[in-house]
Amino acid sequence: MPEWLLKDENYVxxxxxxxFINKSILSLLGVLSRxxxxxxxxxxxxxxxxxxxxxxxxxxxxxxxxxxxxxxxxFINVYLLAALCLLKxxxxxxxxxxxxxxxxxxxxxxxxxxxxxxxxxxxxxxPKVFATVTAVNxxxxxxxxxxxxxxxxxxxxxxxxxxxxxxTIKYIFLLGEFSLNMLYSLKLRSVGKNGxxxxxLSGVAGTMFIKSKEMAEDMYSAMECRGFTGEYRRYQxxxxxFADFLYIMIHMAIIFVFIYLERA
Amino acid sequence: MIDxxxxxxxxxxxxxxxxxxxxxxxxxxxxxxxxxxSGKSTLLKIINGIAVPDSGVYRFNGEEITQKKLQxxxxxxxxxxxxxxxxxxxxxxxxxxxxxxEIAFGPRQMGMSETQVQQRVDDCLELLSIQDLKHxxxxxxSGGEKRKVAIACVxxxxxxxxxxxxxxxxxxxxxxxxxVEFLVRLNRAGKTLISxxxxxxxxxxxxxxxxxxxxxxxxxxxxxxxxxxxDMDLLKKVNLVDxxxxxxxxxxxxxFHIHSSPFHED
Numbered sequence: 001m002p003e004w005l006l007k008d009e010n011y012v013x014x015x016x017x018x019x020f021i022n023k024s025i026l027s028l029l030g031v032l033s034r035x036x037x038x039x040x041x042x043x044x045x046x047x048x049x050x051x052x053x054x055x056x057x058x059x060x061x062x063x064x065x066x067x068x069x070x071x072x073x074x075f076i077n078v079y080l081l082a083a084l085c086l087l088k089x090x091x092x093x094x095x096x097x098x099x100x101x102x103x104x105x106x107x108x109x110x111x112x113x114x115x116x117x118x119x120x121x122x123x124x125x126x127p128k129v130f131a132t133v134t135a136v137n138x139x140x141x142x143x144x145x146x147x148x149x150x151x152x153x154x155x156x157x158x159x160x161x162x163x164x165x166x167x168t169i170k171y172i173f174l175l176g177e178f179s180l181n182m183l184y185s186l187k188l189r190s191v192g193k194n195g196x197x198x199x200x201l202s203g204v205a206g207t208m209f210i211k212s213k214e215m216a217e218d219m220y221s222a223m224e225c226r227g228f229t230g231e232y233r234r235y236q237x238x239x240x241x242f243a244d245f246l247y248i249m250i251h252m253a254i255i256f257v258f259i260y261l262e263r264a
Numbered sequence: 265m266i267d268x269x270x271x272x273x274x275x276x277x278x279x280x281x282x283x284x285x286x287x288x289x290x291x292x293x294x295x296x297x298x299x300x301x302s303g304k305s306t307l308l309k310i311i312n313g314i315a316v317p318d319s320g321v322y323r324f325n326g327e328e329i330t331q332k333k334l335q336x337x338x339x340x341x342x343x344x345x346x347x348x349x350x351x352x353x354x355x356x357x358x359x360x361x362x363x364x365x366e367i368a369f370g371p372r373q374m375g376m377s378e379t380q381v382q383q384r385v386d387d388c389l390e391l392l393s394i395q396d397l398k399h400x401x402x403x404x405x406s407g408g409e410k411r412k413v414a415i416a417c418v419x420x421x422x423x424x425x426x427x428x429x430x431x432x433x434x435x436x437x438x439x440x441x442x443x444v445e446f447l448v449r450l451n452r453a454g455k456t457l458i459s460x461x462x463x464x465x466x467x468x469x470x471x472x473x474x475x476x477x478x479x480x481x482x483x484x485x486x487x488x489x490x491x492x493x494x495d496m497d498l499l500k501k502v503n504l505v506d507x508x509x510x511x512x513x514x515x516x517x518x519x520f521h522i523h524s525s526p527f528h529e530d
Contacts, residue, residue, distance in 0.1 A: 002391065005453060005455075009346075013337075014375070015337050018340075033276045191370055192370075192375060
């Protein structure tokens, strides 16, 4: 054993800024915990077939964007807020925060048009943006990602495209965990003044690149070993419940209201 | 030295540690045992200041470790110098262009002269018998070599406490044997060792004290390793022993079995 290892280190560290590492760790933790939370999520209040949810959310967004009726836009906003009440309090808060933030941003951007006498844009576009963001967020909060990717199969999206989506989500998580541990390690080993922070960070990025290449190669080999020939089939179990029926009825009513108000 | 009182931790609402009380004195060697997902790695993260307890108190050398204190860079850097962490996956610890720079990363930050750094790196390379890897790129090394380089990087900081997360994972039997002997030498040299493990093969050789976790993320035993290995009922309860079918003198039978342990139960 070398002599220095037998003694306690008499070390007084110099101050140094680790803001970049700390912020990167926090943002990665945020992304990973969101993906984890998605994995553990169980819909019990908006337990509707994901295919219907995806289909009608897209339809709702399309109807909102082509509508010229202020009454319809307000009607949809009221409907979405009522549907939002079915989710958990924590989720309602998250969804509304995003919706209000995006709507407020739109409002500020459109504000100059008011001074030129154009009230129509600000009155129509702001609630349309609010409703669109709310609808999409409700879909993402009440449906697992793999259920969403699976649901797009019903819209004639090629299976191979769904496979690529699934793999992308999986690898965002795996590489995210790996990079998080690398940043932890960099933080634990940064015990003094690092004058060359960017070199260390580029080392982390380089290792990440090698790791992702290795993982891609491993997956390619594994898929070949499992007999993958370029064809991928996503199987779906179709169940139709009373909640699905109710969901369809509500959206049929929305389509009816849209036609009625647009004609008026 | 390390003192945890009623510490609990959870990941996004999923419980990882529940009401942990643990005291580790300077110079001790402690092995954390338990099945997968029982909270061993989380406890090591808390001890290293990567995670902060949701409730309870963690003290290191009498000083409470809190998020606020860890945000103070001087305190945080001194704390991380005193506790070294070898990750379960050694790959995440290696980000420099070659092994020399990797080991020199810590000493250079500690403000040592280049001669001292050179000396320290050479000592570490010799200690871990990896002199021939000095100019190799870390990502081209084998699993065992990566683990040795990761240990060398941590040792170069001369920490008072060395924590290792599943250090035997993925190593061949010869490297495992080497690592056991190396850890025993380090402990004899005065280093405090905390290592997590879930196979019982070499626990007895590394430490005299074992802390056992169960699937409820609590400590169910904190006792001499030998006593724990004799408590077959408890080991069965936490899924650390399994039943093997094998033959003795031509007749086949199965029984619970601890690897390399003399204790069998038929």
